[in-house]
Amino acid sequence: MSTGSFIAVEGPIGAGKTTLSTMLSQELNIPLLKEIVEENPFLGKFYDNIEEWSFQLEMFFLCNRYKQLEDTTTKYIQHGQQVISDYHIYKNLIFAKRTLSGVKWEKYRQIYHILTGDLPKPDLIIYIRADLQTLLKRIKMRGRSFEQNMDTAYLEQLIIDYDHAMASLAESEPDTKIITIDGNQIDFVTHREQFDLIVSEVKEYIQ
Numbered sequence: 789m790s791t792g793s794f795i796a797v798e799g800p801i802g803a804g805k806t807t808l809s810t811m812l813s814q815e816l817n818i819p820l821l822k823e824i825v826e827e828n829p830f831l832g833k834f835y836d837n838i839e840e841w842s843f844q845l846e847m848f849f850l851c852n853r854y855k856q857l858e859d860t861t862t863k864y865i866q867h868g869q870q871v872i873s874d875y876h877i878y879k880n881l882i883f884a885k886r887t888l889s890g891v892k893w894e895k896y897r898q899i900y901h902i903l904t905g906d907l908p909k910p911d912l913i914i915y916i917r918a919d920l921q922t923l924l925k926r927i928k929m930r931g932r933s934f935e936q937n938m939d940t941a942y943l944e945q946l947i948i949d950y951d952h953a954m955a956s957l958a959e960s961e962p963d964t965k966i967i968t969i970d971g972n973q974i975d976f977v978t979h980r981e982q983f984d985l986i987v988s989e990v991k992e993y994i995q
């Protein structure tokens with residue numbers, strides 16, 4: 789695998805992962821691996837009652853992402869082709885650690901390690917950080933009905949969890965380059981020059 793062949797965009801809910809990865813995919817002509825959201829049968833139920841639906845939801849995300857990454861490996865990564873994804877498989881653990889507890893967390897954790905142990909790891913992570921106000925504004929603007937009553941404490945906690953997770957990845961996977969973007973300040977959607985700066989930084993790494 790050549791350096792920088794697998795790029796993942798990460799960040800908490802509404803940070804702009806899908807937006808940025810789609811823009812980068814078009815700009816750099818790299819195939820995009822996009823998370824399935826609308827077809828997820830558990831998301832609406834989950835936001836209504838997290839405790840009741842968390843195990844089903846986390847397993848659904850895990851199995852879906854496993855299948856997607858397995859297919860992506862066969863189609864692109866094994867052939868040394870670049871690919872950009874709007875998530876890192878590690879996000880399963882970030883969320884599940886927060887939504888599961890006791891025996892369910894322990895079972896999930898074991899299954900996670902069994903399933904993901906031999907999956908490819910990104911060479912480059914673009915981490916979009918954003919504060920609660922920015923995320924709430926974007927979630928509202930995007931307007932997915934099931935997200936509108938999201939508990940702000942849940943989102944606030946996820947922001948912290950993401951920071952810890954990225955620090956932990958930087959330590960456990962020192963070969964993975966992490967580019968951190970301040971999503972509160974950098975508006976790559978309406979300011980072309982800010983997007984161009986991100987593109988140059990990514991290009992520096994992948995070429």
Ligand SMILES: Nc1ncnc2c1ncn2[C@@H]1O[C@H](COP(=O)(O)OP(=O)(O)OP(=O)(O)O)[C@@H](O)[C@H]1O
Pocket residue numbers: 799800801802803804805806807808874926927929930971974975976977978
């Ligand atoms: N830098 C930005 N400036 C302004 N609006 C943005 C920016 N990035 C994303 N948005 C808008 O914010 C909303 C959320 O963005 P997006 O769907 O890309 O987030 P996400 O991180 O992929 O979310 P999720 O975690 O739910 O998958 C969208 O309406 C998008 O157009």
Ligand SMILES: Nc1nc(=O)c2ncn([C@H]3C[C@H](O)[C@@H](CO)O3)c2[nH]1
Pocket residue numbers: 801823825831845846849879880883884887935
């Ligand atoms: N609990 C939980 N676990 C995950 O692995 C996960 N991945 C994404 N999401 C939620 C965030 C957005 O609402 C929506 C789209 O990203 O789905 C998740 N929720």
